[in-house]
C-alpha cells in the first residue's frame with residue numbers, strides 16, 4: 189500500500205471516530221527508534237508503526253506517527269530491528285513442550301555420552317519406571333551407528349527405556365521394554381514399519397516408523413489433560429522467547445483443539461496457532477463438517493489435516509525412485525492410495541487444507557500425482573475454495589522433473605532450512621551426489637514460481653528462527669561447513685528468507701490479508717531482534733538476540 193493511502197487510512201481513524209477514538213488513542217502504541225522492515229516491497233523500511241488494539245493503523249515516518257496518535261504510548265525499540273512476526277510453518281508444539289519435560293537428548297555428541305546420560309537418569313528412577321528420551325542423532329557420532337538394546341541393557345536391566353531419534357522416525361528400546369511389550373522375533377511388523385534384527389534373527393531394539401507402535405502401550409502412557417495443557421503452555425512460552433509470533437502446528441490430535449482454544453482464551457497461550465489435525469483419526473473429517481465455516485477463534489485456527497506419505501531420510505524410510513545409495517531399500521510407504529483418495533476428495537469439497545509429509549523423490553512424486561488426481565476429480569466449481577493451497581510438508585528430495593509441478597498445481601512446498609544443514613553430513617551417502625541437485629532445492633522452487641512456507645519441524649530441530657534464517661541464506665552448518673556437492677547456489681536471498689518466515693506462511697494459512705507484513709490494517713504481530721539480519725555477516729545471524737515479541741498488539745516477551 190502506498191504511503192499516502194496509509195496516512196489517509198490513519199487520518200480517517202483520527203477524524204471520524206469521535207469519542208471512542210480518544211479512548212482507543214490512550215491504548216495506542218507507537219513503535220519507534222529502531223529500523224523497521226515491513227516486508228512490503230513498496231515501503232520496505234520505515235521509522236515508526238502505530239498499533240491500536242490488535243491492528244496496525246499507521247506505518248511510516250516518526251513525525252507522522254506521533255501526530256497520528258498524540259496520546260499513544262511510545263515503545264522504544266532502542267535501536268533494534270523490527271520485522272513482521274516470524275511464523276514457524278511446521279512445528280509440533282505439544283512435542284516442543286514435552287521435550288522440555290522429558291529427557292532431552294538433543295546435542296548428545298557420542299553413543300558413549302548417550303549411555304552416560306541414560307545411566308544418570310536411571311539412578312533417580314523408581315523401580316519399573318519407563319524412561320523416555322528424545323533427540324539423539326547418530327550422524328555426528330564417532331561410533332557412527334544407531335544405539336541398540338545391547339547398549340542399554342547393561343545400564344538398565346529393569347527399567348523399560350525408549351529413546352526416540354531426533355527426527356521421530358526411529359527409536360531404540362532395551363530388552364526390558366521389548367519383554368514388557370511382548371516384542372519377539374515372530375511379532376508381525378505393521379505396514380510402514382521395520383523391526384531391525386540382529387545376526388541371530390532377534391529384534392536388536394531398533395524400531396523404524398510404524399514399528400514404534402509395537403511398544404506404544406508400554407512406552408507412551410496417555411498424558412492427563414492437565415499434562416497436555418502444560419505441554420502447550422510450555423511450548424508456547426519457549427516459542428515466544430525465540431521470537432515466534434505464530435506457528436502451524438502439525439499432527440495435532442483432535443481432542444487437543446479444545447484445550448488449545450481454552451488456553452488462548454485464558455491468555456496462557458500467546459501465539460497464533462494454525463492447527464493441522466492428525467489425519468490418522470477417522471473422526472477428523474466429521475470435525476470439519478461442523479467447523480470449516482467458522483475456523484477462527486481468537487488466536488487459534490483449525491482448518492487443515494496432516495497426512496504422511498513416507499518416513500525420513502535418516503532412518504531410510506523416505507521413498508526414493510531408485511534405491512538408496514547405501515542400502516537396497518527404496519523406503520517405506522506410509523499410506524495406501526485407496527485410503528487417502530476419499531479423504532482428498534472430501535477435503536476439496538469441504539475446503540479443508542491438506543498437509544502431507546513427503547521426504548524422498550518417490551514420496552514427493554506420489555504426493556503430486558495424488559493431489560493432481562484429486563484436483564481433476566473435483567474441479568474448481570465443485571470445491572468450497574477454488575484455490576485449495578494444499579501443501580507438501582518437507583518437499584525435501586525432488587526429482588528435477590517435478591519441480592515445476594508445484595507452481596503449476598498450486599501446491600506449496602513447506603520446507604525447513606535447518607534440515608538441509610543437519611542432513612548435509614549424511615544425505616550424500618544416502619542419495620549419492622547426483623540426486624543432491626534436487627535436494628532442499630529452495631532456489632529452484634522459487635525460480636519455478638512456487639512460494640515456500642518456512643518452518644523448523646521442532647522438536648526434530650531446535651525450533652529457533654535464527655538457525656532457520658541462517659540455514660536458508662548460508663546453506664552451511666552452524667560451524668560454517670558445507671560438504672562436497674552441497675549446491676551453495678540453492679541458498680536464498682535475505683529478502684526471500686524473510687518471506688519464508690512471514691508472508692509466505694501467512695499465505696499458506698490463508699491469512700495473507702491479516703498477517704505477514706507490517707502494513708496499516710493488518711494484525712500487529714512483530715519480531716524484534718538486536719541485530720539486522722538483513723545485512724550482518726551470515727555467522728552473526730546466529731548471535732542476534734530476541735529483544736521483543738509482539739502478538740496481537742501485545743508485548744508478550746521482552747528481553748530483560
Ligand SMILES: [Zn+2]
Nearest residue numbers: 278280438645
Ligand atoms: Zn514434522
